[in-house]
Each structure stands twice: as C-alpha cells, then as structure tokens.
Amino acid sequence: GEDVEQSLFLSVREGDSSVINCTYTDSSSTYLYWYKQEPGAGLQLLTYIFSNMDMKQDQRLTVLLNKKDKHLSLRIADTQTGDSAIYFCAESFGGNQGGKLIFGQGTELSVKP
Amino acid sequence: EAGVVQSPRYKIIEKKQPVAFWCNPISGHNTLYWYRQNLGQGPELLIRYENEEAVDDSQLPKDRFSAERLKGVDSTLKIQPAELGDSAVYLCASSLDGGTGGVQTQYFGPGTRLLVL
Numbered sequence: 506g507e508d509v510e511q512s513l514f515l516s517v518r519e520g521d522s523s524v525i526n527c528t529y530t531d532s533s534s535t536y537l538y539w540y541k542q543e544p545g546a547g548l549q550l551l552t553y554i555f556s557n558m559d560m561k562q563d564q565r566l567t568v569l570l571n572k573k574d575k576h577l578s579l580r581i582a583d584t585q586t587g588d589s590a591i592y593f594c595a596e597s598f599g600g601n602q603g604g605k606l607i608f609g610q611g612t613e614l615s616v617k618p
Numbered sequence: 619e620a621g622v623v624q625s626p627r628y629k630i631i632e633k634k635q636p637v638a639f640w641c642n643p644i645s646g647h648n649t650l651y652w653y654r655q656n657l658g659q660g661p662e663l664l665i666r667y668e669n670e671e672a673v674d675d676s677q678l679p680k681d682r683f684s685a686e687r688l689k690g691v692d693s694t695l696k697i698q699p700a701e702l703g704d705s706a707v708y709l710c711a712s713s714l715d716g717g718t719g720g721v722q723t724q725y726f727g728p729g730t731r732l733l734v735l
Contacts, residue, residue, distance in 0.1 A: 509660070536721050547622070547709055547726030548661065555721075593660050597722045605674065606722055608660030 509594060509609035516615045523581040525612045527594035532575060534596035539568065539579045542591045542611070551579075551592075581614075589616045620644070622727035624710050630733045636698035639730045643691070643712030650687055651724060652695050653709040661709055667693065705734045 508530040517523045529537070535556055540548040554561045554568045554577075561568045567580040577594055591611040598605060623642040631637050643650050648669050653661035664683065666674040669690035678685065682701070687693040697704055711724040 513658075538722070545728065547711075547728045549726070550723060553721055553723075595660070605663055605666070606661075606724065608662070610659050 509596060509607055511592075511594060511609040511612045513610070514613050514615070516617065517584050519584060519586055519616055519618050521584055523579075523584045523588070523614055523616075525579045525581075525592050525594075525614065527577040527579075527609055529575050529577065529594075529596055529607075529609075531596065531598070531607075532572065533598060535599045536597045537568075537570060537577050538595045538597070538606070539566075540593040540595060540608075542593065544590075548593060584614075584616050586616045586618055589614055622710055622712055622725055624708075624727040624730055626730055627728065628731050628733075630735065631700055632735050633702055634699040636696065637700050637732060638694055638696045639708050639710075639732075641693045641695070641710030641727060643693070643710070644725055647712035647714055647725070648690070649713045649715060650693050651711040651713075652685060652693070653711065655707040655709055655729070657706070664695070700732075700734045702734050705732055707731050 510528045536553050538553040539551045541551050542548045552563050552566050554570050559570050565582045569578045591613050593608050593611045595606045595608045625640050650667040652664040654664055655661045665678045665685050667687045670687055683697055685695045707729040709726055709729045711726045713724045
C-alpha cells in the first residue's frame with residue numbers, strides 16, 4: 506500500500522540551508538510534491554517533480570528524487586524566518602487513482618534568527 | 619482571484635450533535651476534494667468530486683458522513699452524529715482537472731477546525 510514518511514521536526518539558523526527528507530513505499534507514483542502549511546492556513550503547493558526526473562530547481566528550492574531508494578528531499582537555500590511552517594511531501598498516481606494525493610505526516614521547520 | 623472559501627472556520631459541538639461544513643471552490647475548477655487532517659498528521663482524502671459526481675468516496679465513513687455537490691460548484695460535508703474522534707481540521711481543495719494522472723495542482727482552503735466535546 507501507499508505510505509509516506511517524514512521526520513517530524515527540523516530546526517535551523519536563519520541563512521543556513523534546510524533539508525527536509527521524505528520516503529515513500531509505492532514506486533508507481535507519477536508525481537511527487539512539496540506543500541507548505543502555515544499556522545491556521547491551508548496547504549500551499551511549493552513545487553513538484555515528475556517521477557522520471559531526479560532534480561528540479563526553483564529559485565531557493567531544490568528537489569532531489571532518488572527513485573531507487575524511494576527518497577525525496579527538499580532543500581531550501583538561505584532559509585528565512587518566514588520559511589517556518591510545516592512541510593508535507595505527497596505523491597500522486599495515474600490510472601484510476603488519478604486525483605488522489607497521499608501525504609506524509611509533515612515536518613515542522615523552525616528557523617531561528 | 620478568490621481562493622477556496624470554507625465556512626465556518628471553527629466549530630465546537632457536543633458529541634452526537636450534527637455538523638456541516640461548506641466549501642466554495644475556485645471558479646472554473648471542476649474537481650473538488652474534502653480532506654480530514656488529524657492533529658500532527660497530513661491530510662487524508664475523504665471524497666473527490668468531478669463536477670457533481672463523487673468519483674472516489676472510498677475513505678468516507680458512510681455511516682455518519684455525507685457530502686453533496688449540487689450543480690457542481692459549492693459542496694457541503696455533513697457529520698451526523700459527531701463523535702469525539704471526529705475532532706480534526708476539515709480541508710476543502712479544488713483543481714481544474716483531477717483525474718488524468720497528470721500533475722495535481724490542488725488549491726486548499728483554510729479549513730474548518732472541529733472540536734467535539
């Protein structure tokens with residue numbers, strides 16, 4: 506079955522890089538995503554990567570995908586206090602499961618000034 | 619452009635009472651999703667609509683939960699009767715196209731935080 510796992514907490518200093526990790530079990534996923542959730546708000550899509558790619562860069566964000574190890578990571582360069590939030594990885598599938606997102610439990614990122 | 623709108627934002631009820639949540643998706647989005655997010659967890663899909671049709675309700679506890687999306691726009695999620703374990707945040711999301719296997723750009727509302735006492 507589908508399962509997505511993340512570490513629960515990460516604390517960094519402002520200006521450092523943050524790396525948030527995620528592992529998943531179902532290798533048939535078509536896309537993998539990173540969402541950000543700020544307190545009291547819904548989830549905001551940050552970036553995504555197609556399962557046949559191994560890297561995607563978008564400004565301060567770098568996504569790395571190791572399909573062999575079923576490992577996804579999000580690197581945030583020059584982390585700011587405004588990046589403090591909960592980050593969720595998620596995967597989606599094709600076929601008759603199109604439209605379904607499976608989320609991890611979230612990693613709470615704390616950025617200290 | 620307005621985002622996904624949900625109401626109420628907060629609801630406190632006693633167990634065994636009914637409760638309803640309302641969602642207005644982004645204009646033009648055919649696909650609507652209801653998720654439940656328990657404390658410290660990621661969202662879990664309850665039901666997905668393509669226009670008026672519920673195309674995936676496999677995770678919806680049908681003994682007490684019901685949902686409708688009349689006219690393929692707004693949607694209502696109801697719980698009757700509520701139980702203590704239903705305390706969670708109920709998120710609504712919408713997307714232009716939900717089921718082709720392509721990239722899933724889902725836009726989430728702020729959620730309704732339900733507390734059952």
